[in-house]
Amino acid sequence: DTGVSQNPRHKITKRGQNVTFRCDPxxxxxxxxxxxxxxxxxxEFLTYFQNEAQLEKSRLLSDRFSAERPKGSFSTLEIxxxxxxxxxxxxCASSLWSATNEKLFFGSGxxxxxx
Amino acid sequence: xxxxxxxxxxLSIQEGENLTVYCNSSSVFSSxxxxxxxxxxxxxxxxxxxxxxxxxxLKRLTFxxxxxxxxxxxxxxxxxxxxxxxxxxxxxxxxxxTSYGKxxxxxxxxxxxxx
Numbered sequence: 001d002t003g004v005s006q007n008p009r010h011k012i013t014k015r016g017q018n019v020t021f022r023c024d025p026x027x028x029x030x031x032x033x034x035x036x037x038x039x040x041x042x043x044e045f046l047t048y049f050q051n052e053a054q055l056e057k058s059r060l061l062s063d064r065f066s067a068e069r070p071k072g073s074f075s076t077l078e079i080x081x082x083x084x085x086x087x088x089x090x091x092c093a094s095s096l097w098s099a100t101n102e103k104l105f106f107g108s109g110x111x112x113x114x115x
Numbered sequence: 116x117x118x119x120x121x122x123x124x125x126l127s128i129q130e131g132e133n134l135t136v137y138c139n140s141s142s143v144f145s146s147x148x149x150x151x152x153x154x155x156x157x158x159x160x161x162x163x164x165x166x167x168x169x170x171x172x173l174k175r176l177t178f179x180x181x182x183x184x185x186x187x188x189x190x191x192x193x194x195x196x197x198x199x200x201x202x203x204x205x206x207x208x209x210x211x212x213t214s215y216g217k218x219x220x221x222x223x224x225x226x227x228x229x230x
Contacts, residue, residue: 097216
């Protein structure tokens with residue numbers, strides 16, 4: 001098991017373009033989370049899935065953001081019409097959820113720069 | 116909205132010194148986690164504390180959860196250059212078996228240990 005994998009590691013785009021990031025979780029994990037981290041801050045929760053169902057979205061997630069996990073395995077996060085304020089590290093994490101415990105394993109993130 | 120305040124934001128010390136990082140909130144959390152993050156990587160879980168007053172030790176690191184489950188501290192004894200990194204506390208708010216992975220992070224403490 002190679003852990004949580006995120007691609008690409010870095011993305012530079014021009015304002016107004018669409019971008020898509022991919023996350024491959026640890027294979028047996030049923031939950032997948034997306035977080036966003038800006039410089040000098042801790043990560044902020046964006047959304048999470050249990051299997052293929054998206055259970056919660058943060059109010060931080062504008063209509064330009066959409067996430068999917070079509071087969072309950074990998075997930076994609078798409079940002080449409082990017083803005084400079086979208087520049088951040090986008091982190092994916094996965095877990096094997098139980099009623100009493102949940103340990104998150106984070107990927108290395110996708111660093112987005114919007115010019 | 117649950118907030119976690121970490122202090123100090125920056126800490127620069129010499130090898131062999133002791134240090135304490137604090138994490139405070141006005142909200143009660145069902146559990147509190149501490150992570151360490153290196154540049155260009157995702158956070159890595161160090162410990163989870165669940166019970167008020169709980170103390171956990173991980174080699175030279177001691178973690179404490181406040182009695183009221185609103186605050187926590189991380190104490191490092193005899194710091195080494197390898198301890199350098201960003202230390203994040205994160206609170207899980209849902210105690211009803213929904214998601215311990217939806218975390219509220221503090222802004223982090225950047226620790227630099229000089230040889």
